[in-house]
Amino acid sequence: MAGYVFLSPWLIGLMAVTAFPVLFSLYLSFTNYDILSSWDMLEWVGTANYEKIFTTDPIFWKSVRVTLTYALIAIPLKLTASLGVALLLNRERRGIGLFRSAFYLPSLLGGSVALALVWVAIFNGEGSFNSFLSLFGIQGEPWINDPDWALGTLMVLSVWQFGGPMVIFLAGLKQVPTELYEAASVDGASRVRQFFHVTLPMLSPVIFFNLVLETIHGFQGFTSAYVISNGSGGPVYSTKIYTLMIYDKGFTDFQMGYASALAWIFLIAIGLITVVFFSTGRFWVHYSDGGDS
Structure with missing residues (x-):
C-alpha cells in the first residue's frame, strides 16, 4: 500500500490525463x-465514421500519401545526417x-x-534563400507556395533539427571499443570497411x-505544417499531413467524432x-x- 500511495500522483495523472481521454476518444469515434x-x-x-473515412473522404487518402512521402524521405535523411555529424564530432579536438x-x-x-515563422521568412518568394540564389543569377521559386516544393521545405526543416538523434548516436559511438578498430586496422580494413563492419553493427541497437x-x-509533426500553410494544408493539399487533417476535422469543422476516428486509425497505423x-x-x-566481439 505504501508503494501505491507514493505512486498515486503518477497513477492519477495517467488515468486523468492519458488513459481516460484516450478511451473516451474511442467512444466518440462511434458518435456524431x-x-x-x-x-x-x-x-x-x-x-459510420470509419466507413466514410475509407470510402467517401477524398482528403483522407491525399493526407495519407503526403504523410507517407514526408516520413519515407525526411526520417532516413534526418537519421543519416545525425549519424554523419556524430561521426565528425566523435573525435576529440580543441573546441569540440x-x-x-x-x-x-x-x-x-x-x-x-x-x-516555423523563420522558415516562412526564408523560403517565401522574397525570402533570404531566393536572395542568396540571386547572387548567382538563379531565379528562385516561391517555395512554400509551390505544390511541388512546399512539402520539401517541411522535410528540410525536419532534417535540420537532427540534434536529438545526433546526441544519441554520439553516445553510442563512445561505447564502441577501440580494440575493434585496432584489430580491423591490423587486418588491413580501410576506414570504409571499418564503418560497415564495426561501427554500424555495434551501433545497430542505437x-x-x-x-x-x-x-x-x-x-x-504538426506545428510547422500548420504555420507554413496557414492551417490549410496547402497549396493544393501538398502539406496536408495527417495530424493537420485531424485538427481541421475536430476544431475547424467541429466533427470531433470523425476526428476521433481519424486519430484511432492513426494510432493503429503507428502501432x-x-x-x-x-x-x-x-x-x-x-x-x-563489447567484450566478446
Whole structure:
C-alpha cells in the first residue's frame, strides 16, 4: 500500500490525463459528437465514421500519401545526417564541445511556431534563400507556395533539427571499443570497411532506438505544417499531413467524432509500424557487451 500511495500522483495523472481521454476518444469515434451541441444531442452512429473515412473522404487518402512521402524521405535523411555529424564530432579536438552545442541548438527549438515563422521568412518568394540564389543569377521559386516544393521545405526543416538523434548516436559511438578498430586496422580494413563492419553493427541497437523514436515523431509533426500553410494544408493539399487533417476535422469543422476516428486509425497505423520494426529488428540489431566481439 505504501508503494501505491507514493505512486498515486503518477497513477492519477495517467488515468486523468492519458488513459481516460484516450478511451473516451474511442467512444466518440462511434458518435456524431460536434463539440458545439449538448451531450443530449449526441448520437451513436456505429462504424459510420470509419466507413466514410475509407470510402467517401477524398482528403483522407491525399493526407495519407503526403504523410507517407514526408516520413519515407525526411526520417532516413534526418537519421543519416545525425549519424554523419556524430561521426565528425566523435573525435576529440580543441573546441569540440562548442561544435556539439552548436549542432544541437536547432533541436532545442523543437517544433515551435517561431521556428516555423523563420522558415516562412526564408523560403517565401522574397525570402533570404531566393536572395542568396540571386547572387548567382538563379531565379528562385516561391517555395512554400509551390505544390511541388512546399512539402520539401517541411522535410528540410525536419532534417535540420537532427540534434536529438545526433546526441544519441554520439553516445553510442563512445561505447564502441577501440580494440575493434585496432584489430580491423591490423587486418588491413580501410576506414570504409571499418564503418560497415564495426561501427554500424555495434551501433545497430542505437540505430533501432532512433529509428523507432524518429518514426513516431515524424508522423506526429504538426506545428510547422500548420504555420507554413496557414492551417490549410496547402497549396493544393501538398502539406496536408495527417495530424493537420485531424485538427481541421475536430476544431475547424467541429466533427470531433470523425476526428476521433481519424486519430484511432492513426494510432493503429503507428502501432503496426512499430510492431514491424520490433519483429524485423532481430534480423539486423546486434546486442553485445563489447567484450566478446
